[in-house]
Amino acid sequence: MSPTxxxxxxxxxxxxxxxxxxxxxxxxxxVAFDAAFVGIYSGGAWxxxxxxxxxxxxxxxxxxxVSFYRDDFARxxxxxxxxxxxxxxxxxxxxxxxxxxxxxxxxxxRAAVNELFDYGRPARIELAVLVDRGGRELPVxxxxxxxxxxxxxxxxxxxxRDGEHLKFGVESAAEA
Amino acid sequence: MKIEIANGRxxxxxxxxxxxxxxxxxxxxxxxxxxxPQGWNASRVIDARGLVVAPGLIxxxxxxxxxxxxxxxxxxxxxxxxxAGGVTSLACPPDTDPPxxxxxxxxxxxxxxxxxxxxxxxxxxxxxxxxxxxxxxEMGELAEAGCVAFSHADMPLVxxxxxxxxxxxxxxxxxRVWLRPNDTHLGRGGVAHDGEVxxxxxxxxxxxxxETIAIMTILALVRDTGVRVHLCRLSTxxxxxxxxxxxxxxxxxxxxxAIHHLHLCEVDIGWFDGNARLVPPxxxxxxxxxxxxxxxxxxxxLICSDHAPVDDDGKQVPFGEAxxxxxxxxxxLPLTLKWAAEEKVxxxxxxxxxxxxxxxxxxVAAGDLRVGSSADxxxxxxxxxxxxxxxxxxxxxxxxxxxxxxxxxxxxxTLVGGHVVHDV
Amino acid sequence: MRNPQxxxxxxxxxxxxxxxxPAPVITHILDTAxxxxxxxxxxxxxxxxxxxxxxxxxxxxxxxRTRTTFEIAAKRLSADVINLNIGVSSTTKxxxxxxxxxxxxxxxxxxxxxxxxxxxxxxxxxxxxxAHDRSHVHVVNAGDGRHSHPTQGLLDLYTIRHYKxxxxxxxxxxxxxxLHSRVARSLIHGLTTLGTPEVRVVxxxxxxxxxxxxxxxxxFHDMREGxxxxxxxVMLRLQNERMKGALLPSAGExxxxxxxxxxxxxxAKPDVIVMHPGPMxxxxxxxxxxxxxxxxxxxxxxxxxxxxxxxVMSIIAGN
Numbered sequence: 058m059s060p061t062x063x064x065x066x067x068x069x070x071x072x073x074x075x076x077x078x079x080x081x082x083x084x085x086x087x088v089a090f091d092a093a094f095v096g097i098y099s100g101g102a103w104x105x106x107x108x109x110x111x112x113x114x115x116x117x118x119x120x121x122x123v124s125f126y127r128d129d130f131a132r133x134x135x136x137x138x139x140x141x142x143x144x145x146x147x148x149x150x151x152x153x154x155x156x157x158x159x160x161x162x163x164x165x166x167r168a169a170v171n172e173l174f175d176y177g178r179p180a181r182i183e184l185a186v187l188v189d190r191g192g193r194e195l196p197v198x199x200x201x202x203x204x205x206x207x208x209x210x211x212x213x214x215x216x217x218r219d220g221e222h223l224k225f226g227v228e229s230a231a232e233a
Numbered sequence: 234m235k236i237e238i239a240n241g242r243x244x245x246x247x248x249x250x251x252x253x254x255x256x257x258x259x260x261x262x263x264x265x266x267x268x269x270p271q272g273w274n275a276s277r278v279i280d281a282r283g284l285v286v287a288p289g290l291i292x293x294x295x296x297x298x299x300x301x302x303x304x305x306x307x308x309x310x311x312x313x314x315x316x317a318g319g320v321t322s323l324a325c326p327p328d329t330d331p332p333x334x335x336x337x338x339x340x341x342x343x344x345x346x347x348x349x350x351x352x353x354x355x356x357x358x359x360x361x362x363x364x365x366x367x368x369x370x371e372m373g374e375l376a377e378a379g380c381v382a383f384s385h386a387d388m389p390l391v392x393x394x395x396x397x398x399x400x401x402x403x404x405x406x407x408x409r410v411w412l413r414p415n416d417t418h419l420g421r422g423g424v425a426h427d428g429e430v431x432x433x434x435x436x437x438x439x440x441x442x443x444e445t446i447a448i449m450t451i452l453a454l455v456r457d458t459g460v461r462v463h464l465c466r467l468s469t470x471x472x473x474x475x476x477x478x479x480x481x482x483x484x485x486x487x488x489x490x491a492i493h494h495l496h497l498c499e500v501d502i503g504w505f506d507g508n509a510r511l512v513p514p515x516x517x518x519x520x521x522x523x524x525x526x527x528x529x530x531x532x533x534x535l536i537c538s539d540h541a542p543v544d545d546d547g548k549q550v551p552f553g554e555a556x557x558x559x560x561x562x563x564x565x566l567p568l569t570l571k572w573a574a575e576e577k578v579x580x581x582x583x584x585x586x587x588x589x590x591x592x593x594x595x596x597v598a599a600g601d602l603r604v605g606s607s608a609d610x611x612x613x614x615x616x617x618x619x620x621x622x623x624x625x626x627x628x629x630x631x632x633x634x635x636x637x638x639x640x641x642x643x644x645x646x647t648l649v650g651g652h653v654v655h656d657v
Numbered sequence: 658m659r660n661p662q663x664x665x666x667x668x669x670x671x672x673x674x675x676x677x678x679p680a681p682v683i684t685h686i687l688d689t690a691x692x693x694x695x696x697x698x699x700x701x702x703x704x705x706x707x708x709x710x711x712x713x714x715x716x717x718x719x720x721x722r723t724r725t726t727f728e729i730a731a732k733r734l735s736a737d738v739i740n741l742n743i744g745v746s747s748t749t750k751x752x753x754x755x756x757x758x759x760x761x762x763x764x765x766x767x768x769x770x771x772x773x774x775x776x777x778x779x780x781x782x783x784x785x786x787x788a789h790d791r792s793h794v795h796v797v798n799a800g801d802g803r804h805s806h807p808t809q810g811l812l813d814l815y816t817i818r819h820y821k822x823x824x825x826x827x828x829x830x831x832x833x834x835x836l837h838s839r840v841a842r843s844l845i846h847g848l849t850t851l852g853t854p855e856v857r858v859v860x861x862x863x864x865x866x867x868x869x870x871x872x873x874x875x876x877f878h879d880m881r882e883g884x885x886x887x888x889x890x891v892m893l894r895l896q897n898e899r900m901k902g903a904l905l906p907s908a909g910e911x912x913x914x915x916x917x918x919x920x921x922x923x924x925a926k927p928d929v930i931v932m933h934p935g936p937m938x939x940x941x942x943x944x945x946x947x948x949x950x951x952x953x954x955x956x957x958x959x960x961x962x963x964x965x966x967x968x969v970m971s972i973i974a975g976n
Contacts, residue, residue, distance in 0.1 A: 134975025505777030
C-alpha cells in the first residue's frame with residue numbers, strides 16, 4: 058500500500074467496550090459453566106479477566122504467552138517481553154476458551170493451542186475473539202466473535218487499556 | 234660496479250652528517266661524498282631526491298629459524314625480509330635447533346648466509362652447551378667461527394654459580410655476554426604482565442620483579458667479574474632505572490629494547506590477540522614511558538626488532554598456548570621513525586639507535602657511511618605510507634600486532650657491499 | 658574495537674563474557690529467563706524454540722555438572738544435543754582447536770557451548786567464525802580458564818535479583834580464591850554493570866589477583882570485616898591444587914580464616930542470602946550448618962541456571 062493511503066477516521070474504529078458487550082452476550086448462553094478462560098497476552102488477558110466477571114459460572118482465568126511457540130523465530134529471533142504463562146487449573150480434561158483481542162492470520166492461536174497441549178490434554182478448546190479482521194493464513198475460526206471488521210494490510214488494530222476501560226487504536230503494521 | 238646515489242638526504246649519525254648530497258660507490262665501498270672521484274663513470278644512478286640515504290640498518294636480534302625451525306621460516310625468506318626492511322647486518326640469537334653451541338653449526342650458518350649474498354649475518358653463540366645452563370661452550374672456538382657475543386637467548390640459566398663461571402670465563406677473553414634478564418621462578422607459567430589486564434582477562438601473570446631481580450643479580454656479578462654484559466629486551470621502568478644507575482657507577486653494561494615495547498603495552502592484548510603474546514610481555518603505560526625516556530637519554534643503547542617469525546599453528550591458538558614473538562625485520566624502520574616522530578627525536582639520533590650503536594655493541598665495522606666504509610646502504614622514503622598486510626611482508630612470519638595498520642616509512646633501495654640487493 | 662559478542666545491530670550473537678555487555682543486554686537475558694523458570698514446573702518441560710537446531714557441547718575441560726545443565730537446557734528448547742569431550746587438549750589428538758571447530762561447523766552445528774582450560778579460547782573461536790563468514794554459528798562460553806563463566810555470572814545475577822529485587826542498594830561479598838576464579842570475575846562484571854554500589858572481594862593476599870581493585874571492587878583480607886552488613890555472600894570453591902602451589906598452607910587454616918561459619922554469617926544482614934557456584938567443599942570454604950541452613954539459596958541457583966541457559970541460547974540463536 059502507498060504511504061499516502063489515509064488512516065481510517067476515528068469514527069470508523071470500533072468501540073471496544075460495546076464489542077466486548079456483544080461478545081459476552083453471544084457467549085453467555087453457550088459457554089460451559091466451568092470453562093476456563095485463557096487469555097493470550099496482553100489484549101486477550103485483559104479480555105479474559107473482563108469476561109470472567111461478565112459471564113456467570115465458575116471460570117478459572119489463565120494467561121498464556123506464545124513467544125516460545127511462534128513460527129517466526131528463525132526470521133525474527135526471540136522478541137523481548139516474554140512473560141510467564143500462568144494456568145492455575147489442571148489442563149488435563151479441561152474445557153478451555155482461548156481468548157484473544159484480534160484474530161488475523163491465525164498463527165498466534167495455533168501457537169497457543171500447541172502450548173496448551175504441552176500442559177496436558179484438554180477435553181475441548183473454543184476460541185473467543187473481540188474482533189475478526191479476516192486475512193487468515195491457517196484454518197482457524199473463532200467460536201465466539203464480537204465484531205467482524207476489514208482492516209487494510211498495512212495497518213494494525215491494537216487494543217489498549219486505560220484503567221478498566223478498553224479501547225481500540227490503529228497503527229502502521231510493523232514490517233515482518 | 235660504480236653506483237651514484239644522487240641528491241638524497243644523507244644521514245650518517247656516526248659521522249655527524251645530515252645534508253642533501255650525492256654518494257659515490259665503487260669497489261664495494263663508499264668512494265666519495267658530495268663530489269665524484271676523478272674519472273667517475275657510473276654504471277647506475279639512483280635518483281634519491283626526496284629520499285633519505287642512511288647506513289644500512291643493523292638489527293641485533295633477528296631469528297632466521299635455521300637450523301631446525303624451517304617450518305616457521307627459512308633463511309631465504311628471512312634474509313629477503315631483512316633487505317626489504319633495509320637491514321644490511323643482523324645478529325641472530327643462538328636458540329636454533331640444535332642451538333649454536335658448536336663451531337660447525339656457526340660456520341654452516343655463515344656459509345649459507347654468505348651464499349645468499351644479502352645481509353651480513355653475525356651469529357651470537359650459546360653461552361652453555363645445548364643452552365641447558367650446565368656446561369660452558371667452547372667460546373674460543375665459537376668466536377673464531379664468527380660469533381660476536383655469547384648469550385642464553387630466552388632459555389633459563391638458573392644456576393647462579395654457572396652464570397658466574399660463564400661470565401668469568403668470557404671476561405678472561407673479553408667476550409661480550411648478552412643476557413635477557415628473567416627470573417624463571419617468578420611468573421612461572423605466566424603469559425602476560427602481572428597487572429590490570431592479566432587480572433581482567435584471567436591470564437597467569439609475569440611480575441616486573443622477574444626482570445628487576447634478574448638485572449640486580451646480573452649487575453652484582455658484573456661488579457665481581459668485570460665482564461661486558463648487554464641486557465637484552467628491557468621491559469620495565471625499574472629495569473631502566475637500574476641500568477641508568479649502573480652506567481653512572483661505571484659498570485660495563487649496555488642494554489636494548491625491542492621496538493614493540495616502545496609502542497605497545499598490556500592493553501594491546503585486546504581480546505586475547507595472540508600476536509601480542511611477546512617475551513618479555515607488554516607491560517604498563519608507565520613502563521613504556523620509561524623505556525621511551527631511556528632510549529632518549531641514552532640509557533638504552535639501541536633498538537632492535539627481536540624478529541621472531543611464527544606460523545599460524547603457533548598463533549591461531551588460545552593466548553596462553555600461543556608461541557611468543559612477532560615478525561619485525563620489515564617494521565623496524567617505520568616503527569623507529571614513528572617513535573622518533575612521537576617523541577620529537579631528530580632523525581639522525583633516531584637512526585643512530587639502529588645503525589652505529591648496534592654496530593658498536595656488536596663490535597663490527599659497520600653502521601656508517603664515511604669514505605672507505607663498506608657500502609651497506611638503506612635508501613628510504615620517510616613519508617610514504619604503507620599498510621601492514623600479509624602480502625606486503627616478505628617474511629614468512631605474518632605475526633605482528635600491527636597487522637592491518639598503516640605505517641610511515643618505506644625502503645626503496647638496499648645495498649650491501651655496493652650491490653643493489655633490494656629495489657622496490 | 659568492536660565487541661565480538663554483538664552483531665551490527667547491537668544484538669547478542671555470542672556469549673563470551675559479561676565484561677563489556679551493555680546493561681540492557683544483561684537485563685534482557687534475565688527477563689527472558691523468567692518465563693523459562695515456569696517451564697520446569699510443567700508436565701512437558703519443552704518448548705519448540707530450537708527445534709531442528711544442533712547444539713554441540715565442546716568440553717576441552719571435564720565438567721559433568723555444567724555440561725549436564727547445558728544439555729538439559731538445550732533439550733528443553735527441543736534442540737539436538739551432541740556432546741564432545743575432547744579431554745585435556747585437542748593438540749594431543751594432533752588437531753588444532755580451530756580445525757576441530759571447522760570440522761564441526763561442516764556438520765551443521767548451530768551453537769557451540771565451549772569449556773576450555775585456556776582463557777580466551779571461546780574468543781578465538783568466535784573471532785574465527787566471524788572472520789570466515791560463519792556468523793550464523795554461535796558460541797556460548799561455558800568457562801574459559803580463569804577468565805569468564807558468563808552463564809554462571811548471569812544465573813548468580815538472576816538469583817540475587819530474585820531474592821533482592823534491586824541491585825542499586827546492595828553490598829555483595831565474594832569470598833575465596835578470586836585469583837583463579839572465572840565465576841568471580843564474571844559476577845563482578847555483571848554486578849558493576851548493573852549498578853551494585855559495593856562489591857567486595859575477601860581473601861588472603863595469595864588468592865587475590867594483582868590490581869584487583871581495578872575491576873571495581875573493595876578488597877578485604879579480614880572475613881569478619883568483609884561480610885559485615887552484606888546482603889549477599891558468595892562463597893567460591895577452594896581447589897586442592899592451591900595447597901601445592903605454595904598459595905596456602907592447609908585447608909584447615911583456610912577454613913579458620915575464610916570459611917563461612919554461622920558466627921561469621923551472623924555479621925551480615927539478617928536477610929542475607931548465601932550463594933555458591935558448586936560443587937561445595939564442606940568444611941573447607943563453607944560449614945555444613947550454613948550450606949544446609951535457611952539463608953543458603955544454592956539449590957535454587959541450579960534451577961535458575963537451567964532457565965538462564967535456555968534464555969541465552971534462545972536469544973543468540975534468534976539473532
